[in-house]
Amino acid sequence: MANPWTGEVALVIDGTTHVLKLTLGALAELEEQLGEDTIVSLVERFEAGRYSSRDVLALIVAGLRGGGWTGTAQDLLSAEIQGGPMAAAQAAGQLLARAFAIGDSTA
Template identity: 60%
Template sequence: MVNPMRGDVLVTLDGVDHIARLTLGALAELETELGAGSMVELAARFEEGRFSASDVMGVVVAGLRGGGWRGNRADLLAMDVAGGPVAAAQAAAQLLARAFAMPG
C-alpha cells in the first residue's frame, strides 16, 4: 500500500504497480550517478524545470530500488511506464518532494 507520509510514490511498469521511495541509500546512489553537487541542487533542477530525461530516469530508478525493486536503468528503459514520460517526470518530482518534505 502506498504511504505518501513515508515518501511512497506509485509507479506502474508493464502494467504492474511498484512502490517507489527515496531512502537514504537510494539518495546517495542517485547523487553519485547524476553527479549532482547535492540533493538540494537536484531538487532545485526539478522545481525550476531544468531537469533532463536522464535526471528523471535516475530518480525513478533510485526510487524504485528504494522501494525494493531489483532492476536497473537498462531494465527500466525496456519497460513501459504507465503514463509515459510525463508520468515518469511527475513521479520523479513527487519522489524528491516527499523525500524532503517536513513532517506535519
C-alpha cells in the same frame, strides 16, 4: 499501495504497480550516479522545470531501489510506464518533494 506520508510514490511499469521511495541509501546512489555533491541542485532543477530525461530515469531507478527493486536503469529502457514520460516525470518530482517534506511531529 503507496503511502505518501512516508515518502512513497506509486508508478505502474509494464502493468505492475511499484512503490518507489527515496531512502538515504537511494539518495546517496542518486548523487553518485548524477555526479552531484548534493541533491539540492537536482531539486532546484526540478523546481525550475530544467530537469532532463536522465534525471527522471535516475530518480525512478533510485526510488524503485528504495522500494526494494533489484533491477537497473537498463531494465527500464524498454519498459512501458503507464502515463508515459509525463507520469514518470511527475512521479520523480513527487519522490523529491516527499523525501524532503517535513511531517507534523504532533500527529
